[in-house]
Amino acid sequence: xxxxxxxxxxxxxxxxxSLNQPVAEVLVKSGEMVKGVFSPxxxxxxxxxxxxxxxxxxxxYLFAEFDAGWLVLHFGMTGTLAHLEEGKxxxxxxxxxLRFRSGTGLAYQCQRKLGGIYxxxxxxxxxxxxxxxxxxxxxxxxxxxxxxxxxxxSVKSALMNQAMIAGIGNIYSDExxxxxxxxxxxxxxxxxxxxxxxxxxxxxxxxxxAIEAGADPSRMPEHYLLPIREKDGSCPRCGTRIxxxxxxxxxxxxxxxxxxxx
DNA sequence: CTAGATGTTAAGGT
DNA sequence: CACCTTAACATCTA
Numbered sequence: 154x155x156x157x158x159x160x161x162x163x164x165x166x167x168x169x170x171s172l173n174q175p176v177a178e179v180l181v182k183s184g185e186m187v188k189g190v191f192s193p194x195x196x197x198x199x200x201x202x203x204x205x206x207x208x209x210x211x212x213x214y215l216f217a218e219f220d221a222g223w224l225v226l227h228f229g230m231t232g233t234l235a236h237l238e239e240g241k242x243x244x245x246x247x248x249x250x251l252r253f254r255s256g257t258g259l260a261y262q263c264q265r266k267l268g269g270i271y272x273x274x275x276x277x278x279x280x281x282x283x284x285x286x287x288x289x290x291x292x293x294x295x296x297x298x299x300x301x302x303x304x305x306x307s308v309k310s311a312l313m314n315q316a317m318i319a320g321i322g323n324i325y326s327d328e329x330x331x332x333x334x335x336x337x338x339x340x341x342x343x344x345x346x347x348x349x350x351x352x353x354x355x356x357x358x359x360x361x362x363a364i365e366a367g368a369d370p371s372r373m374p375e376h377y378l379l380p381i382r383e384k385d386g387s388c389p390r391c392g393t394r395i396x397x398x399x400x401x402x403x404x405x406x407x408x409x410x411x412x413x414x415x
Numbered sequence: 416c417t418a419g420a421t422g423t424t425a426a427g428g429t
Numbered sequence: 430c431a432c433c434t435t436a437a438c439a440t441c442t443a
Contacts, residue, residue: 231439231440267438305432306431306432
């Protein structure tokens, strides 16, 4: 689920389901997922009786503000949120559960436990500690050129480097490079200024489009790679069979027909 | 049974 | 130094 568009959808979901209601009960089911300075018990006592008033997102992290601090959720590869109606049991893989005074609840599910739960007092401080770069939807062109443009490796690994630009992972880096027709193994040094600017525009455009589509692959535009990525399909533009390659330790999918520039 | 899956990080190699 | 790859984390599915 969880690259920038997915987390943005989860943030809006949190807003719709969980703001402005006092927390009656907090349940930590997988204590090892509680990271940072507070123990799971401390996290529970911090949150009990609190009310969430607003949310923020930076990269792949969701921040929810309560009276005395911020709850931070990171979703790893399999994390998601589920709103619970009154009296309804927590679903499978629930690692953390908020039960509101109204009886409804919010479950944080994470099958593979690769995510994290934190309580912090400063969002800025947390971003700094984690070493995150600017959010991919907020970074400006000159900053983008300064960091991404001057990095030495492949375009794909630069896009996925959270310290340079926060929020892009394996799936959306594939989509962005597909949209600008850059082969996944092309190195940043091989891009001219025009190409770099097009890449910047594509980052924005792809992420915004994905958010509009509710981060649902089946609702992406037809000329997108994402819905057929991994499906052994052919390119929506030129019909060439989509191929996979290992780049930066991940499987990247691309069209060998369109994404040719060496 | 095995390989791989949206993330992150440490370790080892070129 | 800068970059790359691999493995590990925990769990499920093809």
